[in-house]
Amino acid sequence: MSAAPKIDAGLYDCRDTFARTMESLAEADERIVVVVNDSVGSSKLGGFKKRWPERTINVGIAEQNMVGVGAGLANGGKIPFVSCASCFLTGRALEQVKADVAYSNTNVKLCGQSPGIAYGELGPTHHSIEDLAWLRPLTNLLTIVPSDPEEMEAALRFAAAYEGPVFVRVSRYPVPAVPHTRVGVEPGKAEVLRAGDDVAILAHGVMLSRALAAADRLAAEGVSARVVNMAWMNPLDVGAVIDAAGTGAVVTVEEASVRGGLGGAVAETLALNRPVPMEMVGFPGFVPTGSVDFLFEHFGLTAAGISAAALKAISRKRQ
Amino acid sequence: MSLTLAPAPVSGADRIDLVRAKALGIRRCAFTMVHDAQLGHPGGDFSAADVLASLYFGVMRYDPAEPRHPDRDRFIMSKGHCTGAFYSVLALAGYFPEAQLKTYMQPLSKLNGHPNRNYLPGIETNTGPLGHGLPVAVGIAIAGKLSGKDYRTFVLTGDGELQEGSNWEAAMAAGHHRLNRLTVIVDRNRLQQGDRTESTNGLDPLDDKWRAFGFHVEMIDGHDHAALLDVLGADPAGRDKPLCVIANTIKGKGVSFMEDNVSWHHGVPNADQFAQAMKELI
Numbered sequence: 001m002s003a004a005p006k007i008d009a010g011l012y013d014c015r016d017t018f019a020r021t022m023e024s025l026a027e028a029d030e031r032i033v034v035v036v037n038d039s040v041g042s043s044k045l046g047g048f049k050k051r052w053p054e055r056t057i058n059v060g061i062a063e064q065n066m067v068g069v070g071a072g073l074a075n076g077g078k079i080p081f082v083s084c085a086s087c088f089l090t091g092r093a094l095e096q097v098k099a100d101v102a103y104s105n106t107n108v109k110l111c112g113q114s115p116g117i118a119y120g121e122l123g124p125t126h127h128s129i130e131d132l133a134w135l136r137p138l139t140n141l142l143t144i145v146p147s148d149p150e151e152m153e154a155a156l157r158f159a160a161a162y163e164g165p166v167f168v169r170v171s172r173y174p175v176p177a178v179p180h181t182r183v184g185v186e187p188g189k190a191e192v193l194r195a196g197d198d199v200a201i202l203a204h205g206v207m208l209s210r211a212l213a214a215a216d217r218l219a220a221e222g223v224s225a226r227v228v229n230m231a232w233m234n235p236l237d238v239g240a241v242i243d244a245a246g247t248g249a250v251v252t253v254e255e256a257s258v259r260g261g262l263g264g265a266v267a268e269t270l271a272l273n274r275p276v277p278m279e280m281v282g283f284p285g286f287v288p289t290g291s292v293d294f295l296f297e298h299f300g301l302t303a304a305g306i307s308a309a310a311l312k313a314i315s316r317k318r319q
Numbered sequence: 320m321s322l323t324l325a326p327a328p329v330s331g332a333d334r335i336d337l338v339r340a341k342a343l344g345i346r347r348c349a350f351t352m353v354h355d356a357q358l359g360h361p362g363g364d365f366s367a368a369d370v371l372a373s374l375y376f377g378v379m380r381y382d383p384a385e386p387r388h389p390d391r392d393r394f395i396m397s398k399g400h401c402t403g404a405f406y407s408v409l410a411l412a413g414y415f416p417e418a419q420l421k422t423y424m425q426p427l428s429k430l431n432g433h434p435n436r437n438y439l440p441g442i443e444t445n446t447g448p449l450g451h452g453l454p455v456a457v458g459i460a461i462a463g464k465l466s467g468k469d470y471r472t473f474v475l476t477g478d479g480e481l482q483e484g485s486n487w488e489a490a491m492a493a494g495h496h497r498l499n500r501l502t503v504i505v506d507r508n509r510l511q512q513g514d515r516t517e518s519t520n521g522l523d524p525l526d527d528k529w530r531a532f533g534f535h536v537e538m539i540d541g542h543d544h545a546a547l548l549d550v551l552g553a554d555p556a557g558r559d560k561p562l563c564v565i566a567n568t569i570k571g572k573g574v575s576f577m578e579d580n581v582s583w584h585h586g587v588p589n590a591d592q593f594a595q596a597m598k599e600l601i
Contacts, residue, residue, distance in 0.1 A: 033465070057461060065454040065488035072458020075443055077389055077466060080458075095448055096485075100455055104445040105437055 011174035017149040018111065018170050019044040021156045022081060026052055032160065035070045035082045037063050043083040043113050043170075063088045067096035067110075074107040079160060086112030086128035086169065087119075094134055101165045102138035109159045110141075110167040116206065116255030117287060117295050118172050124286040132233055133260025135167055142187055143234040145169040145254075147208035148178045151231060154185045162187075171255070173206045173292060178229070188232050190240035196226035199310045200244035202266055203253035204230045207281075207301060211253050214306035225310055236265050238273070245274040249313035251281060253306050258282035277316035279309040334377050338544045342372035344411055346573050347600050349403030352423040354593045358432065359424070362583035364404035366508040366541070366568035367475060371408040373547035374473055383413035386440035392470050393459050395443050397452020398477035398506060399433040400585075406430055406439075414441035450483025452476060453503060457489045460501040460561075471555060475504045479511025482520050487532065493561045494533020501561040502551065503534070506541065508570035510581045529563040541566025574599050 026032040026048065033055040040049050040058060049056040057073070059066045063084060070082040082089065089112050090097060101108045112131055119126035135143055142159075146152040146168065159166040182191050193208075194215050203211035208229055215225040226247055228240055244250050250270060252263040263280035270278060287295050296302055300309065329337055345368040353359035375381075379392040396405045403423070410417045415429075422428035429438040433447030444455045456474040463470050476486065493501055507525065509516050516522050526536045535558055539546040550564055570584070571577030574596040577586075588596060 054465060059488070059492050062488035062492070064450070064485040065457065065492055068451060068454020068485065068489065069458035069461065069492065071444060072455040072460070073462045074458075075393070075455065076459045076462020076468075078462045096451065096454070099445055099448055099451055103435075106444070 010176050012149045012177065013172055013174060014146060014149055014152040014170055015044045015113070015172050017152040018156065019047060021153045022048055023051065025156065025160045026055065029079065029160065031077060031079045033057060033073060033078045033080050035059065035066055035073065035080050037061055037066045037084045037088065039084050039113065042085065043111070045083065063092040064096050067093040068100050070108045071096075071100035071104060071106045079107060079109070081109045081111055081159075083111040083113055085126070086115035086131045087126055090128060090131040090134050097135070097141070098138060102141045105140055106165060107163055108165050110165070111170050112167060113170045114172045115169045116171065116173070117283070117292055120292040120295065121289055123289060127287065129255070129257040129283045131169070132254070132256045132262065133264065136234060136260060136265060139234065141165045141167055141234060142232075143167045144185060144231050145205040145233060146231060147205055147229060148175050150177065150180060151185060158185050158187070169205060171206050175206055176209050178208055178212070185231060188235035188237055190232070190237035191229040192226065192240070193229055194225070194227040196224040197247055198224045199249040199251060199314050200226040200228060200247045201251045201253060201306060201310060202228045202230045202241070202244060202262065204233070204262060206255050207253040210301065210303050211306055213303035214310065217303055217307040218310055223310065223314065230262055233262065233265065236269065238269050241266050241269040242273050245270055245276045248276055248317040249310070250276055250278045251306065251309045251313050252278070253281040253301065255301065256282050258284060277313045279313045281306055281309050334548065335544045338372045338376050338548065341376045341408070341411055342369045342544070343600060345372055345404050345407045347597065348407035348410065348417070348420055350588070350593065350596055350600070352403050352406070352420055354588050355421065356424040357587045359403045359587065360400045360585050361403060361588075362510070362570040362577060362580070362586070363398060363401040363477060363506065363508070365572045365574065365577065366570045367398065367401055367404050367506050368572070369542045369544060369547060370475060370504055370506065370566055371404055373544060373551055375408050375412045377548045378551045379471070379473065381412075383441065386414060390468060390470055393443050393456070393472045395446065395452040395456050395472070395474040396434060397446055397449070397474050398480055399446030402430065402432060402434055405434060409439065409441040412441070415439060449477065449480040450485035453486050453489040456501060456503075457493050457498065460493070460498040461496060463500060464496070464498065469500070471500045471502065473502045473504065473551075475506060477511070478505055478507045478509065478522060478525070479516050479519070481505065481522055481525070490529065490532040490534070497533070497559055498561045499558045500555045502555070502564060503561065504551070504564045504566055506568055507565050508568045510570045510579070510584065512584050514581060526565055529565075534561050534563040536563045536565065538565045538567065541568035542572055
């Protein structure tokens with residue numbers, strides 16, 4: 001694993017890893033192509049385009065066509081990585097994602113760039129807090145939400161090698177390296193990052209390092225919090241969720257709507273298998289104007305907010 | 320391995336006779352399926368039958384025994400609701416037994432109301448929602464160009480379907496990339512589900528639209544087998560742009576009481592209508 005460039009005091013932009021890994025994959029396999037919607041810059045694919053202009057298929061601002069073209073490229077033997085802001089990829093082109101990629105079961109890799117509230121002040125038209133809920137019923141579309149450069153690279157390498165549709169959520173928010181306990185990513189396998197018995201915090205993506213920070217705060221208060229990396233939304237590690245319920249209280253944390261995403265998936269699993277008190281940290285719906293940091297703070301997607309949710313879940317199990 | 324036309328190629332008048340016979344076979348099979356299932360879209364099956372017969376029995380290179388051969392010509396049925404005709408031509412071409420057509424839309428059948436590439440050989444992509452075929456065809460054609468392959472890509476759209484904006488996104492890309500091995504065929508029967516296209520959201524001048532998007536355009540009688548074979552079979556190496564064939568057709572073509580009648584978009588026949596139609600389809 002090559003080192004990603006640090007952007008600020010030990011923080012990384014996973015798009016840099018995305019760009020570097022795509023070039024590495026393309027060097028090794030000429031079937032790899034990228035498909036973009038005038039998003040070469042925002043996907044950080046300028047270097048890729050310079051090296052392989054003919055393998056950079058820019059359809060312009062036309063997301064429905066972009067996803068259909070991806071499916072067609074797969075039909076013609078290519079391995080297309082369709083890279084576009086997640087709000088437009090999963091919103092504007094949702095029917096193409098459903099019919100041309102998932103239902104047709106084509107070898108297309110969808111890369112949802114700058115998901116969640118990454119576009120901050122630009123507002124809910126450009127936010128993608130719905131993507132996980134929209135994609136989750138597409139059961140054969142493997143869906144991963146990487147948390148840091150290491151996991152991003154592993155997810156992309158997995159996607160390239162896997163024969164079938166994959167969605168990778170590519171965040172731009174600066175994140176620290178997460179101390180992973182595993183190498184690579186195995187579909188449907190959660191990763192227990194920290195043991196704990198009082199409460200389990202299930203998180204992924206940008207929120208994973210914040211869940212670890214919340215566990216530190218809780219430990220200082222004598223609360224033992226398990227932290228589980230639920231990078232795979234689909235397939236979901238049902239066993240890990242049921243195990244988490246063994247602590248008696250569960251908190252989900254995601255940079256997404258609390259309806260239908262990780263929180264929804266975990267709630268379904270708990271209700272069907274092992275109901276325990278649960279709290280969901282995420283966004284309740286369209287968010288007001290504000291920077292990313294303001295919105296994270298405002299809605300409690302912080303170490304303090306997560307630990308407060310954990311204490312609330314614990315208090316409910318003692319009722 | 321290079322692919323040849325399957326079944327064995329024939330030429331001249333024999334070829335036109337073969338296509339005519341297959342088109343009739345498509346109509347008879349499709350209407351039987353629709354009658355038995357009491358479901359389907361027979362009007363559009365009939366308007367497309369001659370285009371399908373021409374492609375599969377006079378133009379395309381494919382091998383039903385190797386349906387995903389990398390060098391095959393691709394056909395995409397973008398008007399995916401017309402599975403009566405599409406499944407029939409696939410069966411007649413040898414992709415699966417004709418007897419399987421009897422299962423059309425029956426519980427757990429591989430012959431779903433709209434085509435699924437994972438259920439049956441010969442289907443390139445799952446269609447049904449309109450405006451999906453052309454973008455996929457554009458991707459296939461770009462892949463062929465990147466790989467230096469000489470396969471051709473054909474896509475058949477309805478005319479009402481062209482009201483979907485995704486078609487024009489794809490058309491713009493096809494023109495931009497000068498995808499000369501891509502052919503769009505418009506089944507121009509001038510009727511959509513509820514009314515005439517021109518009374519709903521008019522498409523004319525349709526040829527000018529395609530030209531403006533960078534296509535070479537041919538307007539032909541979509542039931543004239545000689546014209547279809549001539550235009551669809553022309554060597555694309557002679558063009559530097561994609562081809563759009565506007566096939567002027569008649570919805571319900573071949574059965575007197577169905578022709579140009581919007582109620583047969585998804586109308587289904589009773590026993591008397593079925594018997595009358597089969598008498599005419601000879």
